[in-house]
Amino acid sequence: MNYAVIGDPISHSLSPIMHNANFKSLDMQDSYEALHVRKEDFHNIRNIIEDKHIVGFNVTIPHKESIIQYLDEIDDQSKAVGAVNTVKIVDNKWIGYNTDGIGYVSGLKQIYPDLANAYILILGAGGASKGIANELNKIVQPKLTIANRTMSRFESWDMNFNAISLDQAEQYLDEFDIIINTTSAGLDNNDDTVIKLDNLSSSTLVSDIIYIPYKTKLLKEAELKGNVIHNGLDMFINQGAESFKIWTGKQPNLKEMKNTVLSKLQGV
Ligand code: ATR
Numbered sequence: 311m312n313y314a315v316i317g318d319p320i321s322h323s324l325s326p327i328m329h330n331a332n333f334k335s336l337d338m339q340d341s342y343e344a345l346h347v348r349k350e351d352f353h354n355i356r357n358i359i360e361d362k363h364i365v366g367f368n369v370t371i372p373h374k375e376s377i378i379q380y381l382d383e384i385d386d387q388s389k390a391v392g393a394v395n396t397v398k399i400v401d402n403k404w405i406g407y408n409t410d411g412i413g414y415v416s417g418l419k420q421i422y423p424d425l426a427n428a429y430i431l432i433l434g435a436g437g438a439s440k441g442i443a444n445e446l447n448k449i450v451q452p453k454l455t456i457a458n459r460t461m462s463r464f465e466s467w468d469m470n471f472n473a474i475s476l477d478q479a480e481q482y483l484d485e486f487d488i489i490i491n492t493t494s495a496g497l498d499n500n501d502d503t504v505i506k507l508d509n510l511s512s513s514t515l516v517s518d519i520i521y522i523p524y525k526t527k528l529l530k531e532a533e534l535k536g537n538v539i540h541n542g543l544d545m546f547i548n549q550g551a552e553s554f555k556i557w558t559g560k561q562p563n564l565k566e567m568k569n570t571v572l573s574k575l576q577g578v
Pocket of ligand 1: 439458
């Protein structure tokens, strides 16, 4: 069977090596490729995918929202987030899923087992934040707190949470067990940090959904203070693992997926 990830840019995607290593370790003959699909060609997406006999694919920037109009069905998580990162094709029917939030949360649960009772602060209010918040809301009892630079971004959110400003987040930082950065501050080694960590409690877990760089400035600052830190690598691995389960109904070889990506990251 053929699988793919579509995006623009796409050449640096680690999804093909991760999925192909998993297929190989499970003795599966399937293959997974990166497909460069530009916005101007996107109207042709059904033909592009069907010509290659692809039965399942991942969707990344900038197509996670625009894919929805080409789908026959989407699951509840995709509806809540307004974005799809996984498509399964069955009998010519295209079904959309979003595995980013569950991917992140299953990784977090492993390093913070008592997630149900955690006081959590999420920084950012984009698609990634919404997906994670929606998944956390299913299992976390205390109300989530979400901080963003632009408060008007919360107006369209249909969810139960405390909305605060970044200034308030800095001020009340010591009240949280877990802080999750979903903003793009720190991506690609830009030197922005979304908030100052002066009021960080030493027992707070500081997490960032970014994994390139492996430690953002925020994570480095938290680590210097002695806090436990967690980057976005598990989210990446687990979203891929969840997609694989949707496509095949099988259990993936998570260890192989992680080791393959880790060795590639160490090589760059
Ligand atoms: P995604 O869908 O990947 O989550 P997005 O929708 O572009 O990405 O959202 C990016 C998030 O990062 C937003 O919350 C954005 O804040 P605004 O809503 O105020 O734009 C946040 N963000 C990006 N750069 C930031 C910076 N330098 N400081 C603070 N917040 C930042």
